[in-house]
Amino acid sequence: AQRVTQPEKLLSVFKGAPVELKCNYSYSGSPELFWYVQYSRQRLQLLLRHISRESIKGFTADLNKGETSFHLKKPFAQEEDSAMYYCALTGGYNQGGKLIFGQGTELSVKP
């Protein structure tokens, strides 16, 4: 079954602490992995995607095919990182770009 699992519903850290949001996936094939973010009162937006191996706002994510994980990391959390984070995957070129989302993790960064 195709599935994305984010085991933490809520993650609370202090400003300046390292952050790791976990994401595990199940997919028969080679998916493309994404992290989307939804800040308060804003629409969902792409944070980063594995295919372009980019780092956005200090966040990085490494795809571990052996562990089927795509954890999101940031060495020093900022208060403005507080938001809802969704891990998502999409399949091959004949899948129409359909995204399968995880349940989401709410990140709260305290001063």
Place this chain on the structure above:
Amino acid sequence: DAGITQSPRHKVTETGTPVTLRCHQTENHRYMYWYRQDPGHGLRLIHYSYGVKDTDKGEVSDGYSVSRSKTEDFLLTLESATSSQTSVYFCAISRQGTPGDTQYFGPGTRLTVL
């Protein structure tokens, strides 16, 4: 924000009534999607469209229908709303629907079915 709007932004309706949500884009993107967002479930795909009059079902399509008569508009209809369809509905668009394509999301419609 990519040129995506949704209407209405908020709606309260009663069980058994029909409801239509509209997604409008000005980007001329080929692919359009409807997702619903529920606590504990994240976002789940309801239906998507890969061109005018071309649509397909998603993971949670029961009780929903869609139509796309022109590139810029994608309508989601609840034929007879139920309380289980209380949710936040998001429209998204992408240029080509390929794995590397970015999906751009609308602001969402909060629907309450009493």
